[in-house]
Amino acid sequence: MHLVDIVSHAGMGIFAEIAMILFLLAFAVIAIATYRPGNRGAMDAAARLPLEDEPAQREEEIRS
Amino acid sequence: MNTQLDSFKYDDAIVRKFMVATFVWGLVGMLVGLLIALQLAVPALNVPPYLTFGRLRPLHTNAVIFAFAGNAIFTGIYYSSQRLLKARMFSDLLSALHFWGWQLIIVSAAITLPLGLTQSKEYAELEWPIDILIAVVWVIFAVNFFMTIAKRREKHLYVAIWFYIASIITVAILHIFNNLAIPAGPFKSYSIYAGAQDALMQWWYGHNAVAFFLTTPFLGLMYYFMPKAANKPVFSYRLSILHFWTLVFMYIWAGPHHLHYTALPEWASTLGMIFSVMLWMPSWGGGINGLLTLRGAWSRVVDDPVLKFFVVAVTAYMMATFEGPMLSIKSVNALAHYTDWVIAHVHTGALGWNGFLTFGMIYWLLPRLYQTKLHSTKLAETHFWIATFGMILYSTAIYSAGATQGLMWRAFDQSGHLQYPDFIETTMKLMPMYWMRALGGGLYIVGVLLFGYNILRTWQARPKVYEEPVIQAAPLVRVRGEGPSSVFAGLTKSGHRKWEGLPIVFTVWVAVAVIVASLFEILPTFLLKDTIPTIASVKPYTPLELAGRDLYQREGCFNCHSQMIRPLRYETERYGEYSKAGESVYDHPFLWGSRRIGPDLAREGGKYPNMWHVNHLRDPRSVTPKSIMPPYPGLFTGTLNFDEIEGHVGTMAMLGVPYGELTEKGKASAAAKAQAKTIADDIAANGGPQGLEDKEIVALVAYLQRLGVDIKKTEAVAQHRSPLLGGF
Numbered sequence: 001m002h003l004v005d006i007v008s009h010a011g012m013g014i015f016a017e018i019a020m021i022l023f024l025l026a027f028a029v030i031a032i033a034t035y036r037p038g039n040r041g042a043m044d045a046a047a048r049l050p051l052e053d054e055p056a057q058r059e060e061e062i063r064s
Numbered sequence: 065m066n067t068q069l070d071s072f073k074y075d076d077a078i079v080r081k082f083m084v085a086t087f088v089w090g091l092v093g094m095l096v097g098l099l100i101a102l103q104l105a106v107p108a109l110n111v112p113p114y115l116t117f118g119r120l121r122p123l124h125t126n127a128v129i130f131a132f133a134g135n136a137i138f139t140g141i142y143y144s145s146q147r148l149l150k151a152r153m154f155s156d157l158l159s160a161l162h163f164w165g166w167q168l169i170i171v172s173a174a175i176t177l178p179l180g181l182t183q184s185k186e187y188a189e190l191e192w193p194i195d196i197l198i199a200v201v202w203v204i205f206a207v208n209f210f211m212t213i214a215k216r217r218e219k220h221l222y223v224a225i226w227f228y229i230a231s232i233i234t235v236a237i238l239h240i241f242n243n244l245a246i247p248a249g250p251f252k253s254y255s256i257y258a259g260a261q262d263a264l265m266q267w268w269y270g271h272n273a274v275a276f277f278l279t280t281p282f283l284g285l286m287y288y289f290m291p292k293a294a295n296k297p298v299f300s301y302r303l304s305i306l307h308f309w310t311l312v313f314m315y316i317w318a319g320p321h322h323l324h325y326t327a328l329p330e331w332a333s334t335l336g337m338i339f340s341v342m343l344w345m346p347s348w349g350g351g352i353n354g355l356l357t358l359r360g361a362w363s364r365v366v367d368d369p370v371l372k373f374f375v376v377a378v379t380a381y382m383m384a385t386f387e388g389p390m391l392s393i394k395s396v397n398a399l400a401h402y403t404d405w406v407i408a409h410v411h412t413g414a415l416g417w418n419g420f421l422t423f424g425m426i427y428w429l430l431p432r433l434y435q436t437k438l439h440s441t442k443l444a445e446t447h448f449w450i451a452t453f454g455m456i457l458y459s460t461a462i463y464s465a466g467a468t469q470g471l472m473w474r475a476f477d478q479s480g481h482l483q484y485p486d487f488i489e490t491t492m493k494l495m496p497m498y499w500m501r502a503l504g505g506g507l508y509i510v511g512v513l514l515f516g517y518n519i520l521r522t523w524q525a526r527p528k529v530y531e532e533p534v535i536q537a538a539p540l541v542r543v544r545g546e547g548p549s550s551v552f553a554g555l556t557k558s559g560h561r562k563w564e565g566l567p568i569v570f571t572v573w574v575a576v577a578v579i580v581a582s583l584f585e586i587l588p589t590f591l592l593k594d595t596i597p598t599i600a601s602v603k604p605y606t607p608l609e610l611a612g613r614d615l616y617q618r619e620g621c622f623n624c625h626s627q628m629i630r631p632l633r634y635e636t637e638r639y640g641e642y643s644k645a646g647e648s649v650y651d652h653p654f655l656w657g658s659r660r661i662g663p664d665l666a667r668e669g670g671k672y673p674n675m676w677h678v679n680h681l682r683d684p685r686s687v688t689p690k691s692i693m694p695p696y697p698g699l700f701t702g703t704l705n706f707d708e709i710e711g712h713v714g715t716m717a718m719l720g721v722p723y724g725e726l727t728e729k730g731k732a733s734a735a736a737k738a739q740a741k742t743i744a745d746d747i748a749a750n751g752g753p754q755g756l757e758d759k760e761i762v763a764l765v766a767y768l769q770r771l772g773v774d775i776k777k778t779e780a781v782a783q784h785r786s787p788l789l790g791g792f
């Protein structure tokens with residue numbers, strides 16, 4: 001008996017549907033965690049990271 | 065607390081290298097695109113054997129995806145990662161190896177693809193030695209990138225870095241598993257997968273190449289360069305997190321929408337459709353997030369070509385990611401699949417999203433990298449308008465062409481017969497649109513030339529020696545208990561915020577999401593017997609037919625001809641019985657195709673005499689006056705290598721194709737010679753050229769005459785299911 005026979009017999013045809021639900025649940029958990037009210041300050045700080053990575057003087061020179 | 069600051073310099077020399085490579089390969093890739101666009105309108109522009117549409121089309125797609133977009137990604141990643149992580153790249157040597165290794169891959173592609181060395185899987189055409197090189201170079205890049213993260217001085221990993229991590233991990237997985245093949249020569253291999261399984265693997269790869277090579281890394285670039293250009297933080301950092309995770313969770317499932325109504329199991333196709341439709345939401349969330357980053361800065365768009373390019377790039381992203389889910393809906397797909405509509409969709413993404421984001425990014429980078437002013441803002445503005453106009457012209461033409469094809473193919477007249485039974489009628493209708501497309505593409509290239517001139521002149525104004533500012537940043541102090549001790553580390557503390565800063569944990573979870581989703585989608589097709597019902601009358605190709613199939617691949621016939629008749633009345637009326645999964649169980653690789661510039665060939669066998677094929681391949685217009693197919697004179701002079709055929713049969717047998725005693729020494733070549741003689745004699749007897757029994761043409765004719773023949777045999781009705789599943 002091959003692996004194919006065993007898996008075919010195990011009735012795992014709804015494999016993908018179950019996975020889809022699990023993935024949606026995982027996503028929901030991340031969404032809730034991301035939008036927790038206590039996170040705002042940290043999120044705002046993170047959002048500013050690209051703007052704080054060059055010496056300010058140099059950026060001013062380029063923009064002028 | 066350690067207050068000592070580290071001093072270091074960024075490596076911008078590597079960014080400059082990748083930037084120049086982006087322009088050079090972009091221009092090459094787009095010129096090849098223009099040539100193949102013109103070849104459709106003027107078939108005489110095909111120059112066999114090396115410069116025919118079938119061989120050049122993969123060169124165009126590979127060049128724009130992996131050479132143009134690839135180098136653009138690396139430009140942006142090397143620039144932004146160093147700054148976001150507050151660290152120089154881990155190793156200058158690895159950076160150099162990555163750069164030169166990648167250029168070597170591109171040059172290898174540019175040489176091998178016109179030579180006809182191809183695996184014939186879309187965007188994965190390159191043969192096995194180059195695939196290995198790609199894997200090695202990708203690992204070099206990954207090591208360099210992850211080690212830079214490891215020695216970073218900024219604790220939080222900005223969302224752009226997440227997008228880069230997901231791209232690096234997923235592309236590695238996709239590349240390795242889709243390209244698993246058994247070598248049958250120095251530049252010849254056979255995919256380990258066959259038929260429907262190979263199709264599923266290919267489009268799992270193909271769609272996710274779009275996702276994780278052309279989308280997620282560019283989104284990372286968007287989340288870095290758009291705030292930089294607007295001088296404002298991203299509109300909603302929270303939304304960017306959701307954007308990231310939804311894409312990671314959903315994209316990987318969407319591939320099967322490329323195979324609607326084919327012989328792929330229906331559940332897989334439906335799953336692909338559902339996830340594709342769901343993708344619309346996060347894609348637009350991300351797009352809106354990008355556009356709203358310009359809040360309060362919209363007035364600057366008027367004067368700033370960088371922002372103009374970014375606005376159109378994000379708009380194109382939103383258009384493409386609306387259209388993608390729409391095309392994945394089966395009823396829409398039935399109309400659009402195999403037509404130029406899909407080409408238009410791809411180009412909205414490639415020219416608009418990837419191209420314009422790259423141009424915007426490079427215009428922003430030029431003064432910073434060459435430490436001088438951009439040579440001409442006015443020229444950049446001109447580039448923007450010419451490219452925008454070119455893109456609109458291109459898209460309008462090809463969308464119209466796609467809709468025209470789809471509607472003509474399915475049209476019935478009042479008597480219930482196909483209104484356009486002759487395929488060439490639909491081809492001729494597209495001619496004005498092909499010309500308009502070439503004009504649009506040409507204008508886009510004019511824009512790229514202006515872009516190149518601006519780069520050149522800015523480079524010429526560079527300082528003699530580049531200033532390398534010394535950056536100072538505090539080293540990262542590892543807080544006890546925050547190390548990546550386990551993959552669950554962050555989850556047990558304060559959730560997502562914590563493990564955003566733990567790169568190993570983060571990377572592991574991204575990999576888990578991608579791998580688990582892939583396994584859930586792919587494994588059933590491999591492990592459930594009833595997904596690919598076998599057909600008793602379907603037998604392996606004869607050795608000569610196998611050689612013909614190799615030639616079919618070499619010439620890139622699959623770029624214009626599908627071998628998959630969908631179970632739709634207008635398809636079966638035109639081409640015959642619809643294709644079954646069991647018909648391609650010996651097809652390593654599958655050759656279902658994705659486009660019909662010419663008609664489907666799944667039932668080509670026996671439709672015409674051998675002599676028709678000979679004439680058709682020698683001079684297509686001698687049998688179909690308005691055909692746009694290139695001639696293949698090389699098939700009449702190219703000699704068959706019967707020893708090589710024997711080796712190929714042996715490789716196929718290794719893959720499980722039941723060749724039986726044909727694998728014994730001398731038998732496959734003897735069988736091939738015998739069949740070749742029969743066909744050559746028939747050709748000679750019907751007034752064709754004499755002495756073709758060792759020429760490539762007889763092998764290709766043998767293959768074409770075999771297509772779809774097996775299922776017509778009487779025993780074909782004995783289609784059976786696994787007894788384990790309650791079949792008979």
